[in-house]
Amino acid sequence: MKRSPNITDLLPKLDGLMQLLTEPQRSNMCGVASVHAFRKNELIYPAGSHPTMLHCLVSGKVKICREGVGLRTQIVRVIRPVDYFGYRPAFAGEDYVSSAIAFEASVIVGFPIDMIKSLVRENASLACFFIQRLASDLGQADERTVNLTQKHIRGRLADSLLFLKDSYGLEEDGYTLSIYLSREDLASLSNMTTSNAIRTLSAFATEKLVAVDGRKIKLLDEAKLAKISRMG
Amino acid sequence: MKRSPNITDLLPKLDGLMQLLTEPQRSNMCGVASVHAFRKNELIYPAGSHPTMLHCLVSGKVKICREGVGLRTQIVRVIRPVDYFGYRPAFAGEDYVSSAIAFEASVIVGFPIDMIKSLVRENASLACFFIQRLASDLGQADERTVNLTQKHIRGRLADSLLFLKDSYGLEEDGYTLSIYLSREDLASLSNMTTSNAIRTLSAFATEKLVAVDGRKIKLLDEAKLAKISRMG
DNA sequence: CTATTTTTGTGCCAAATAACATAAAATGCT
């Protein structure tokens, strides 16, 4: 993690939040914001640590991982630019229960969480900003629970592929997922063993639902994937 | 669902929220609040409907159910007095994705959600009230996902029993869960079939971890249940 | 109080999935 020099060039990206502040609040925030660059697979914060920052992903891709029984980790959320993350435990009065790890090289702006918390206490618009995000995330989390617990392997993998498309989009060709995941990551997103992720992805390829080239995955038949996802 | 006459006797219960309002806001709220009594198993709101109320459970017990693949329903949250519920989708700009059903006879105070939303926009303390709850619920939801997906049947059932104790407490004897669930509800809380809930609960009884008398469940060895839950 | 429905309990079998073993391929490192 290296400190990147200047925040002023990143300001436009932070507009969504900055616009909600008064002018003095805004300049205050800029003064204390820090910019960090993370390399691929670098740990942004570990589970168990105390939250000190509100993070804003300016560029790159990040995964939020929770580890369950016997070191088996699960990807519970993925972050794309320009998403804010790492604030939930602070608002709930907890320490981090999940870790944040960069999928790929990423730039993150950090704001001291205590300052954010006091701003929220006096700025209802800012508070609404977080309410809206927490409310959506909670809905997604519940849906994810049902998906992971009730669907069979094929349904879960199809679901993950479509989820990745929604989250990170496709490349210019209109087919290739913009994120290149290891089979292991795909497995922890879909709650299955790596073997089964590999096997099932191969099966999808055989059925011409996807085309696989290393970590590059083309979605050839989204409609059918959606159907598989729906049927479990 | 019948309309109960007066809200004034319930006011002390609503203090947690009312204290955050200014005097005019408070009297305004009281004017538009409505009180409803629900019988056992009565539907409070159905999935798919549009949220119109912030609900506050004053007495009784409520389950929030989401139905997944093939009508299989899952209990995603349980509500105890004095909890607020039913507001998440309104803040996320969605319709209800889950239903609320009374476990047992319950009294609920309803506030028009649009009024709550506009209050939240101008009252940062009230906003923080919801932020705090959403943040905790989101943490619980993530933990639940890991529990349900990574633990084996025994672990999940043990988990549910301890969760029910945390949520609704024990009776005066210090052992009996204060909530009497059908085996089917126990199953949808633990994400397993009813047969397996019955089987596994019997196994726990044989092992003297619990004592079962109809729907009455005594927790005889919480430490061991916690261990089973941890190990998966 | 009896008939009907729902809930609970148990056994057996089949399906889904994890675990393990091993090899090939790809990647990173010096």
Add this chain to the structure above:
DNA sequence: AGCATTTTATGTTATTTGGCACAAAAATAG
């Protein structure tokens, strides 16, 4: 380039869990 490590691939087996059938018990309705 060559070696070590990680990732991907595939087959085999064992475990876990769901599905189904049916009986007993309990709750509910008439």
